[in-house]
């Protein structure tokens with residue numbers, strides 16, 4: 198089986214959409230459908246025929262183009278129950294098939310209660326929506342810190358060389374915040390420099406890799422001794438340390 202081809206495209210202010218394509222079968226999936234025009238342009242530029250749409254959560258910047266694109270392409274629609282236009286409702290632990298590959302569904306509530314992430318173990322690929330960002334995590338609009346920490350812990354159980362696609366280009370701002378709570382982390386310092394160079398050149402910083410996130414993303418590092426000491430929370434539970442990091446980011 199050939200590796201999937203991947204086409205990432207930007208839309209709206211700082212959103213990323215992704216197309217996945219199997220050149221053997223011609224099948225193509227799109228993660229989220231926040232902007233119908235951008236999706237049409239991405240399909241036109243690749244020449245790929247859309248066969249599936251995977252929705253991560255109900256927010257408009259992930260769903261606003263869903264009904265139009267599904268109607269125009271006839272693509273099968275997968276996602277959380279309650280999202281208008283999703284035909285196949287999914288929940289934690291379920292899976293479905295994309296062109297011979299198993300797609301595992303991980304429920305990662307916190308940013309919203311309905312958040313789903315998609316994992317293709319065969320390709321070491323994960324689509325983390327607005328749960329895990331490069332050096333960041335989603336704001337807690339519907340869930341609480343304990344819930345989000347459990348969701349991030351679930352993602353951290355994926356293999357270290359898993360490639361992570363997330364839904365926003367927030368990385369430069371996330372790097373500045375990360376340095377404010379983890380100032381002596383040399384891997385973080387190096388990465389912040391690399392991110393600044395990428396952004397100066399107009400390049401995306403997504404996708405990322407789980408191992409790099411574990412080294413540099415403060416929201417995955419609530420158990421790290423240096424961060425705990427920096428926050429004066431040496432003996433607090435990990436979820437409380439995470440909550441404090443999230444609280445600081447909200448007002449950074």
Ligand SMILES: [Zn+2]
Nearest residue numbers: 254256308327
């Ligand atoms: Zn969202």
